[in-house]
Each structure stands twice: as C-alpha cells, then as structure tokens.
Amino acid sequence: MILIxxxxxxxxxxxxxxxxxxxxxxxxxxxxxEGADRRMPMAVVPFGSSHSRDAPxxxxxxxxxxxxxxxxxxxxxPSEMLSLPASGDDIHFRDWRVLGQQFVLVGDVDFDAERxxxxxxxxxxxxxxxxxxxxxRASAAPSELRTLAHHVSNRIYxxxxxxxGIFNTRLAFVxxxxxxxxxxxxxxxxxxxxxxxxxxxxxxxxxxxxxxxPDRKELVYVSFEGGRPAVYRQVVSSGERRRIAGFKGLNxxxxxxPDxxxxxxxLSKDGSADIYRMALDTLEPRRLTRHYAINTEPxxxxxxxxxxxTSDRSGNPQIYIQSVxxxxxERLTFEGKYSxxxxxxxxxxxxxxxxxxxxxxxxxAVDLETGEERVLAGSEIDEAPAMAPNGRLVLYxxxxxxxxxxxxxxxxxxxxxxxxxxxxxxxxxxxxxxLSE
Amino acid sequence: xxxxxxxxxxxxGALGDRAVPLWSRLLGMDEAGVREWKWPVLGSVGxxxxxxxxxxxxxxxxxxxxxxxxxxxxxxxxxxxxxxxPEPDPKPEPEPEPEPEPEPEPEPEPEPEPEPEPEPEPEPEPEPEPEPEPEPEPEPEPEPEPKPEPEPEPESEPDTDEQRTEREKRLEQLAQQxxxxxxxxQQEEGVDVEASSMDGIxxxxxxxxFNTLIQQEVQNNWYIPPGNEDRVVRLRLELLPTGELxxxxxxxxxxSQQLDxxxxxxxxxxxxxxxxxxxxxxxxxxRGGITVEFSPQE
Numbered sequence: 001m002i003l004i005x006x007x008x009x010x011x012x013x014x015x016x017x018x019x020x021x022x023x024x025x026x027x028x029x030x031x032x033x034e035g036a037d038r039r040m041p042m043a044v045v046p047f048g049s050s051h052s053r054d055a056p057x058x059x060x061x062x063x064x065x066x067x068x069x070x071x072x073x074x075x076x077x078p079s080e081m082l083s084l085p086a087s088g089d090d091i092h093f094r095d096w097r098v099l100g101q102q103f104v105l106v107g108d109v110d111f112d113a114e115r116x117x118x119x120x121x122x123x124x125x126x127x128x129x130x131x132x133x134x135x136x137r138a139s140a141a142p143s144e145l146r147t148l149a150h151h152v153s154n155r156i157y158x159x160x161x162x163x164x165g166i167f168n169t170r171l172a173f174v175x176x177x178x179x180x181x182x183x184x185x186x187x188x189x190x191x192x193x194x195x196x197x198x199x200x201x202x203x204x205x206x207x208x209x210x211x212x213x214p215d216r217k218e219l220v221y222v223s224f225e226g227g228r229p230a231v232y233r234q235v236v237s238s239g240e241r242r243r244i245a246g247f248k249g250l251n252x253x254x255x256x257x258p259d260x261x262x263x264x265x266x267l268s269k270d271g272s273a274d275i276y277r278m279a280l281d282t283l284e285p286r287r288l289t290r291h292y293a294i295n296t297e298p299x300x301x302x303x304x305x306x307x308x309x310t311s312d313r314s315g316n317p318q319i320y321i322q323s324v325x326x327x328x329x330e331r332l333t334f335e336g337k338y339s340x341x342x343x344x345x346x347x348x349x350x351x352x353x354x355x356x357x358x359x360x361x362x363x364x365a366v367d368l369e370t371g372e373e374r375v376l377a378g379s380e381i382d383e384a385p386a387m388a389p390n391g392r393l394v395l396y397x398x399x400x401x402x403x404x405x406x407x408x409x410x411x412x413x414x415x416x417x418x419x420x421x422x423x424x425x426x427x428x429x430x431x432x433x434x435l436s437e
Numbered sequence: 438x439x440x441x442x443x444x445x446x447x448x449x450g451a452l453g454d455r456a457v458p459l460w461s462r463l464l465g466m467d468e469a470g471v472r473e474w475k476w477p478v479l480g481s482v483g484x485x486x487x488x489x490x491x492x493x494x495x496x497x498x499x500x501x502x503x504x505x506x507x508x509x510x511x512x513x514x515x516x517x518x519x520x521x522x523p524e525p526d527p528k529p530e531p532e533p534e535p536e537p538e539p540e541p542e543p544e545p546e547p548e549p550e551p552e553p554e555p556e557p558e559p560e561p562e563p564e565p566e567p568e569p570e571p572e573p574e575p576e577p578e579p580e581p582e583p584k585p586e587p588e589p590e591p592e593s594e595p596d597t598d599e600q601r602t603e604r605e606k607r608l609e610q611l612a613q614q615x616x617x618x619x620x621x622x623q624q625e626e627g628v629d630v631e632a633s634s635m636d637g638i639x640x641x642x643x644x645x646x647f648n649t650l651i652q653q654e655v656q657n658n659w660y661i662p663p664g665n666e667d668r669v670v671r672l673r674l675e676l677l678p679t680g681e682l683x684x685x686x687x688x689x690x691x692x693s694q695q696l697d698x699x700x701x702x703x704x705x706x707x708x709x710x711x712x713x714x715x716x717x718x719x720x721x722x723x724r725g726g727i728t729v730e731f732s733p734q735e
Contacts, residue, residue, distance in 0.1 A: 028644060028727040030651045032659060032703075033734045040660035040699075072663050102660050102702060126698065128705040161662045162695040392663060411663075 038415040039074035040102050040160060042067065046078050047107040047120065048086025055109055055118055057145035059152075063105070065193060066153035066167040069409060071393060071416035073160070076101060088123045088132060096127045103127065103160055107152075117141055120148060124156055134159045146196060164390045167192055170433040171386075171395070171407070172200075172210040172219055176426035187221060189236060192432075194407055194422030200234065201241075209384075209429055211256050216433040220244070220254040220263060231265060233280075244283055249273075253297050257304055264288070264298035264307055275309050277324065288322065289329065295320075297341050297384070301348045308332070308342035308351050319353050319366065332366050335373045339364060341384040345412060346391020352412075354381055363394060363410065376414035386432040395430050640721055643713065647722055650711035651729070659703035661733045662695040670700040670731040678719045680709035688728065700731040 044067065047060045067073040078084075082095040086108045096104045107122035117139045124134040134155060140148035147168065154165030171194070175186045185207040190197035201207060205224035212219060220233050229251045234241035245251045249268035256263055262279045269285075273294045276285035289295040293313035300307050308321045311329070316337045322329040333339040338356035345352060348368070355364030355375055363379035366372065380400035387394055393409045398419075405427045407420040454475070668691035675683040685704050690697050713719050 027725060028648055028651075028722060030648055030655065030727060030729045032652055032655050032729060032731050034656055035659040035661040035699075035703075035733070036657050037660060038663075040662065097706075102706075126702060128702045129698070160695060161664075162693055163662075163664055 037074065038411070038413070039072060041076065041100055042073045042103040042105065042156075042160070043076040043081060043096060043099065043101045044105045045081060045084050045086070045107075047109050047122075048084075049109050051109070051111040053111050055111075055145060056142055057149065059109060059120060059145060059149045060105075060107065062146060062149035062193075063153045063156070065421070066150060066165075067157060069193065069393075069418045069420070070157055070161075070165075071409070071411035071418060072163075073157070087121075088125060088135070091125060093125075093127055093130050101127050103133070105156060112139070115139075118145060118148070120152065122152060124159060146191060150191065163392060164435055166388050166390050166393070166432075166435065168436055169389055170216070171430055172212060172221075172433070173397075173407075173424070173430040174207045174210065174221075174428050175424045176206075176428070187219070188424075189219075190422070194420040194424075197422070197424075200236065200239065209253050210431045211254055212431055212433045213256050214258060214260040214434055216436065219431075220256060222252050222254065231263070244280070245278065245285070247285070255298050255300055255307075257300055258302060259304055264300060266296040266298065275307070275322075288324065288326075299342050299344055299351075300324075301344050302346065303348060306348075308344065310340040310342065310353075319351060321351070321368070332368070332371070333364070333373060335364075343385055343387050343394075345387065350412075352385055352387065352394055354385065363396060363414075365412075376410055378417060379408070379410050379414065383428045383430065386430045388432055389435045395432055397427050397430060638715070638718060640718075643718060644722055647711055647713065651727070654707050654710060655703050655729060658706035659731065660699060662693070662699055665691065665693050665696040665733050668693055668696055668733065670697050672700055672704060672729045672731070673726050674704060674710075674729055675726045676710050676712060676723050678712055678716060678723075680712045682707065682710065691731075696731070696733070700729075703731070704729060 044060050044064045049055075064075045068075050076099060080099065082099065083090075083092060085091045085106050087106055091104060091106065103124060104127055105122060105124050107120055110119045110121070111117075112119055118141075119137060119139040121137045122135070123132055125132050136155070138148055138151060150167040153167040157163070157165035157167070169192050170189050171192060172187065172189050175188060177184050177186070183204060185203045185205065186199050187201040187207050187210060188197045188199055200219070201221075201223070203223060203225050205227070206222075207224070208222040208229075210219050210221040217237065218233055218235050220231060222229050223232055224230075228246070230243050231245035231251050231254050232241050233244050244263075245254070245265060245267070247267050247269040250266055250273050252266045254263045254265040261281070262277055264275055264277055265285070266273055267276045267285055268274070270287065272290075272292050273296055274287055274291065275289045275295050275298045276287050278285040288298075288307070289309070289311070291311065291313050293311055295309055295311045295313075297310040298307045299309070304324070306321055306323050308319055309329075310317050311320050312318070314331065317340045318331055319333040319339050319342045320329040320331050332342075332351060333353070333355075336355055336357055338361075339353050342351045342353045344350075345365070350365050350367055352363060352365045354361050355373075356362075357375060361381050363376040363381050363385060365374050365376065367374075376394075379394075379396065380398050381396040382399050383397040385394050385396040388409070391412065393411060395407060395409050398406055398408045405423045405425050407422070407424075407427065407430060408417060409420070410417045454472075669689065670687070670691040671689035673686045673688045675685075677683050682704060685701060687697060687701065691700075712723065
C-alpha cells in the first residue's frame with residue numbers, strides 16, 4: 001500500500017510538473033504598434049508601349065506624382081529599378097523585394113488609331129505576398145490622358161490604403177498679377193496637381209474666398225466688382241453666374257453647406273460683422289452670432305450641425321465653435337495671439353487653422369474632444385487652408401523658403417509635405433472640390 | 438530485498454483473508470469456497486498493479502527524452518549559405534488570389550460642352566470666361582481581364598533534375614559532416630548533447646529578449662495604411678529554428694482589408710526572424726507558434 005501511495009504521489013507530482021511545463025510554454029505574443037515609415041514604398045514602373053506613337057503625356061510620371069502627393073506612398077525612382085517589366089508575367093518579385101518595395105505597378109500603353117484613343121492596361125502587385133491586387137484597362141482620348149492617369153492613381157491609392165483617392169478632384173483659387181493700375185485678379189480652377197488651369201473670371205477688383213458646391217458644379221465667391229463686395233454663384237462649366245448677396249456693408253467668406261441648400265457667410269448689414277445662414281432658395285439671411293466684435297470665416301462641420309468661425313471678441317483673433325441651431329459659442333483656441341481661418345477635419349473631430357507663433361504663420365490643429373492644440377511643424381502658411389475631400393491632406397499657399405506662390409499639401413498628421421509643381425504668382429484662397437460621384 | 442517481497446506477499450495474504458467474509462457475503466458463497474479463490478485473485482490484482490507500475494515508470498522515462506533535435510537544421514543552414522543554394526522557401530505558396538473583379542469603370546461622362554457665353558455682368562470688367570470643363574472619365578474597356586496568376590518567385594538558377602539531385606546529395610553530406618563535427622566539438626567541450634542546454638539560462642529573460650527582437654524586426658517591415666488607428670490584426674506564426682517563416686495564419690482580422698494585408702506583408706518581408714541557436718531554448722520559446730498582434734497607434 002505504501003509503495004502504491006508513493007507511486008501515486010509520484011504520478012501526481014509528474015502531472016503537476018507537466019502542467020508547470022505547459023505553463024512555461026505559454027505562447028509568445030509580440031505586440032507591434034508602430035511601423036517602419038508612414039509612407040508605403042511603391043514602384044510605378046515606366047509603362048511599356050505596344051505602339052509606335054508616343055503618348056503626349058507621361059502617364060506613369062503623373063501617377064508617381066499623384067501618389068507622392070498623397071503623403072501615404074513613397075515612390076521608387078525609375079533610375080533605381082533593376083528591371084522594367086510591363087506586365088505581371090515579367091515581374092521578378094525578388095528584384096522588388098531586394099529594393100524594399102511593398103507594391104509594384106506595371107502597365108502597357110496601346111493606341112487604337114481607329115478610335116483615336118490610348119488604352120492603358122495596368123496591374124498592381126503586392127511584392128512580399130506575390131499577389132495581384134488589381135488589374136484593369138482604361139482608355140482615353142489623347143487630350144484626356146491626364147484624366148486617365150489621375151483615374152488610375154485613384155484606383156491604386158484606394159486599393160492600397162482603403163481611402164478614396166483625390167486625384168481627379170479640382171482646385172479653385174485666386175491669383176493676383178500686375179501692379180498699380182494693371183492689377184488683375186483671376187478666379188481659376190485646375191486639376192489637383194495645379195495643371196490644366198482655366199480662368200473662370202477676370203477682374204481689376206479683388207476676388208476672394210471661392211468655395212465649391214457639394215456637387216462640385218458651382219462655385220461661390222466674393223467679388224469687389226463695382227467697388228463693393230458681393231457674393232456670386234457661378235456654374236463652372238457654363239460660366240453662368242448671379243449675385244446672391246449684396247447687402248449693405250460686408251458680404252464675405254461664403255461657405256457652402258454640406259447639404260448644398262444654404263450658405264454661411266459674414267454680413268454687417270445689422271451693424272457688426274456677424275455670421276449669417278442664408279438659404280439658397282429664398283436668399284434670406286438669418287443671423288447666427290451676435291457680438292460687437294468681428295465674427296467671420298465660418299466653416300461648416302461635416303455633419304452640418306455646427307460651425308467654426310474666427311472672432312476677436314477676446315481681444316485677438318481666436319477660433320470658436322457654435323451650433324447652427326443657436327446657443328452660445330465656445331472658444332476653442334487659447335494659445336498665442338492669432339488663430340484664424342478654421343476648417344473642419346474630415347470626421348469633425350479636429351479643426352485646422354492658421355496659427356501665428358514666433359512671427360511665423362503655421363498650420364495649427366485643435367482636437368475638439370480634448371481641446372489639445374498642436375502645430376504642424378514646417379507648414380509655413382500664407383493663406384487660408386483647404387481640406388482634401390478624403391480628409392487626408394490640408395492644402396495651403398506658402399511663400400516660405402523660396403517657394404513663392406507655391407501650393408503645398410501636408411498630411412493631417414504633419415508627417416509628410418509635398419509642394420505642387422505648378423506655381424502661380426499671387427495665389428491665394430485655394431478651395432478643394434468634393435470628390436466626384 | 439527478498440524479505441521485502443515476503444512481507445508484501447504476507448501482507449497481501451492477510452489482506453485477502455480479511456476480505457474473505459465480505460466477498461462471501463457479496464457473492465453468496467461460503468467462506469471456504471471464497472478462500473479457494475484467494476491466491477488466484479490476489480495474483481491477478483498483483484499482475485495488474487505490476488502493469489500499471491511499469492506503464493507509469495515508462496511514461497516518466499519518456500518525458501526525459503530530448504524533444505527536439507534541431508541543431509542539424511541550424512548547421513544545415515550554414516552549409517546552405519556557403520553553397521549559395523536558394524534557401525528552401527518557407528513561405529506558403531501564394532494562394533490563388535480572388536480575382537479582382539474586372540471593375541467596370543464609369544462611363545465617360547461627357548459633360549455638356551459649355552457654350553461660350555457672353556459676360557453676364559455688363560458693367561465692370563470681370564468677364565466670366567467660358568469654361569469648358571471636360572471631364573470624361575476613362576472609359577471601361579470591356580475586354581476580358583487577363584488573369585496572370587501570382588507567379589512563384591523565379592529560381593535564380595534553374596537546375597536540371599540531375600544537377601539538383603547531385604547538389605542535394607552534396608548538401609546532405611556536408612550537413613552530416615557539419616553535424617558530426619558539431620557533435621564532436623560539443624563532446625570535446627564536455628557538453629552533454631542529450632541533456633537540456635538551458636542550464637543557466639533564464640527563460641523569462643530570453644522570452645523577453647526574443648519578443649523585443651521580433652517586434653523590432655516586424656516593425657521595421659510594417660507599412661501601416663492610413664486611418665487604421667484602434668484596429669487590431671492578429672497573426673499566428675510558425676518559425677523554423679533557422680529563423681525562417683514556416684507558416685502564417687490570419688487569426689483575427691481587423692475589418693480593414695488593407696491593414697490585414699499590411700500585417701501579412703510585414704511578416705513575409707522579414708528575411709529571418711531572430712531565433713536562439715540553442716534548440717532546447719528554441720523549443721521552449723517557439724514550439725507551437727507565436728502570435729503577432731498589430732495595432733497601429735497615432
């Protein structure tokens with residue numbers, strides 16, 4: 001009996017030991033919360049050509065510029081590529097792996113002489129998984145090749161980030177050229193990369209604050225033609241326009257509502273400069289702020305329930321927020337003596353604005369939940385910022401560091417900046433169109 | 438010893454005697470009848486006990502067996518590197534990909550060609566310029582989609598079968614040589630090859646160390662698609678002692694296809710995971726796989 005009991009004790013001990021061993025073998029869990037770089041490395045290989053006629057546009061070059069501008073992708077220079085495959089069958093994944101690429105885009109351009117169209121076949125691959133993520137063909141007339149390239153950029157960007165691409169959206173902005181009696185203001189629209197710009201309006205008097213309608217077919221802006229400021233509404237494609245606000249005093253800073261049915265704007269018809277909401281069918285303004293100080297630059301929240309604006313009621317310009325249905329405004333910014341031109345971030349949780357610090361104007365942002373204010377380093381800003389319709393980028397004009405009259409974009413987290421290749425003298429007030437349907 | 442056995446048998450006999458009345462009542466037999474069966478029953482019980490004891494003894498003996506004999510593989514890797522043989526690709530072959538749908542693209546929306554219009558405002562200068570806003574979307578080509586299969590990584594040196602067999606033989610010989618050499622070396626150094634080599638190693642420290650090393654390696658190869666804060670992806674990895682990835686499995690998706698793909702890409706981009714040279718330690722840390730959890734933070 002004693003022997004058995006001893007053996008039983010040994011068995012029990014053995015079981016305990018085994019349990020202890022299995023606890024010792026608890027599986028390793030590795031937690032990773034940061035990545036190598038905010039930008040994913042991608043190679044856009046110069047497209048092959050199945051025809052003798054050179055395309056009038058550098059399609060792969062446009063796509064590289066687009067994707068670089070996104071701030072989320074890092075392009076490999078063609079000169080660093082080890083091979084130039086034009087289709088998936090020709091890809092040696094090892095080449096791209098060695099070069100540290102995550103994605104590779106290959107394509108081939110053909111020309112259909114009968115239809116006078118270029119046809120681009122393209123394929124996108126994940127290098128480490130050796131997996132084709134996308135493959136398609138698209139065609140365009142010779143005059144529309146840039147549109148075609150932007151379209152492909154959108155599809156690529158969307159596939160690898162899950163975020164809608166903004167490469168076929170448009171910009172509106174104002175330029176001022178000449179001096180003295182020869183000053184000319186121009187209201188322009190362009191592709192998102194600043195190319196293919198067209199003049200919508202010329203005037204010897206200032207033009208200000210263009211803003212897009214949600215369906216991106218129209219613009220509103222302020223024009224001083226006739227010596228007094230008034231708000232105009234203009235159809236982009238036809239040029240048809242009409243004056244919609246010409247009240248006594250100030251008529252400025254129109255901001256089109258997300259539902260497209262009304263504007264917020266600044267009027268001084270009742271004495272002080274205040275924010276009004278004006279329905280576009282009745283053109284009757286309804287006053288939203290009431291303060292003897294200046295209240296201006298209203299900006300709708302994405303859900304159309306609130307608006308941010310600039311007011312100097314505290315003695316210097318600061319950002320405030322208020323409900324469209326009424327109530328008291330709440331002050332959002334406290335740092336420094338100048339914060340102005342608010343715009344909402346995409347999810348309505350953050351507001352971006354111009355902030356002056358140490359004599360420089362920088363892009364600031366305030367978190368609506370925590371009230372935390374931050375400055376996006378290096379973003380020297382000279383004009384009102386504009387938010388990209390996918391919420392990933394903020395656009396602004398800069399004249400800093402030899403970048404006179406340049407349009408610059410920064411990612412909303414400030415991790416990447418990109419200067420658009422096209423410069424415009426005296427550029428101001430950029431506005432970013434909504435995404436196309 | 439002999440005395441012990443006698444005492445045990447006597448004790449068993451006494452035990453049997455004591456149980457006789459109970460069994461006679463249970464079986465309805467008289468005590469003499471039951472007593473006749475005492476020794477056969479005790480013998481049978483003894484035999485069973487012996488079997489149990491032997492089974493238990495052999496079980497505990499087995500647990501002392503070395504469980505993993507990987508040093509050969511570690512040595513083999515060195516040989517492979519020297520001969521520049523393409524490494525055995527531990528990656529799971531690219532799964533046949535769900536074919537991206539041919540994506541009908543939006544028809545070019547021929548925007549109404551704006552008729553050049555005269556200025557709306559006669560008075561001052563501003564003249565709205567006719568603005569042709571051509572935005573034809575690229576037109577979909579109805580052609581059937583070419584379906585290039587994800588291609589396996591091309592071999593750098595395509596070998597003939599003979600060459601390959603030859604090379605494999607050579608490698609095997611080299612690996613065996615290396616293994617024998619390693620064993621001899623270890624024995625020369627007085628190391629007991631069969632014994633656990635974890636003596637003096639703090640497992641918890643090693644676990645932490647390799648956790649950090651692997652985290653670093655994965656992090657260096659992870660590119661996070663934007664806007665995925667607060668999402669979590671969990672992958673389960675099986676590693677070879679050489680540090681190569683044996684298999685990867687998506688255990689828990691994040692809800693974002695892009696984030697899941699980025700995590701899978703990250704672990705597949707790692708050329709070699711940090712693993713201990715010591716096979717017993719490898720066994721201790723990595724047997725049964727590891728979990729890598731990706732959760733992007735702002």
